[in-house]
Amino acid sequence: MSKPALRTHATSRWGDLQAEGSGLLYDAAMRRAIREMGGGAPAQVLEALGALRLAAKQLHDSMEQFADGYGLSESRLRVLMRLHHSPGHRLPLGALADDLAVTPRTMTDIIDVLERDGLIKRVPDAGDRRSVLAALTDSGVERIDAIRRHAMEKQAAVANGFTSDQLVQLRHLCLLLVRNLCRGQEG
Numbered sequence: 001m002s003k004p005a006l007r008t009h010a011t012s013r014w015g016d017l018q019a020e021g022s023g024l025l026y027d028a029a030m031r032r033a034i035r036e037m038g039g040g041a042p043a044q045v046l047e048a049l050g051a052l053r054l055a056a057k058q059l060h061d062s063m064e065q066f067a068d069g070y071g072l073s074e075s076r077l078r079v080l081m082r083l084h085h086s087p088g089h090r091l092p093l094g095a096l097a098d099d100l101a102v103t104p105r106t107m108t109d110i111i112d113v114l115e116r117d118g119l120i121k122r123v124p125d126a127g128d129r130r131s132v133l134a135a136l137t138d139s140g141v142e143r144i145d146a147i148r149r150h151a152m153e154k155q156a157a158v159a160n161g162f163t164s165d166q167l168v169q170l171r172h173l174c175l176l177l178v179r180n181l182c183r184g185q186e187g
Helices: 028-037 043-068 074-084 093-099 104-116 138-158 164-186
Strands: 017-019 025-027 090-092 120-124 132-136
Touching (some): 028 043, 043 074, 043 138, 074 090, 074 093, 074 104, 074 132, 104 120
Antiparallel strands (some): 090 132, 120 132
């Protein structure tokens, strides 16, 4: 079942996007919820974080839908892409789990499915007999090559209407949030 595209005045599931007098977008449903909660953090912080969560959810759902079009899940596509960009199209399973921020058990499940589908194979690590590598098969390389161009086009389309300066600012702001969140976890 396809999910609705994000649009102005979308259903409450996707936010109620409206424009302020300045033309800047806001989520009216989020703004109402913040008013009903009253107090706490400044409304601007809560609205910004709500917008970020909404954008992240939409990006995730779009990626899942894109991957599904190629018979993959988002996580399996990410593994294939990571292997494609690795030396020799292979990596230790533990390194893959770390790179993709999943548990070793989750990575094993992902690799099991990709191996069953003939897109990767497990091979011994010549440098460490205790380690197993995931390696792209020829079929895996062909699948990624078929997907890559389309994936690049889809990713570029997400930024339609953004200036170069806006993209740099977006990157900067997201990474500031990441840094602040990491500092918050440390202290």
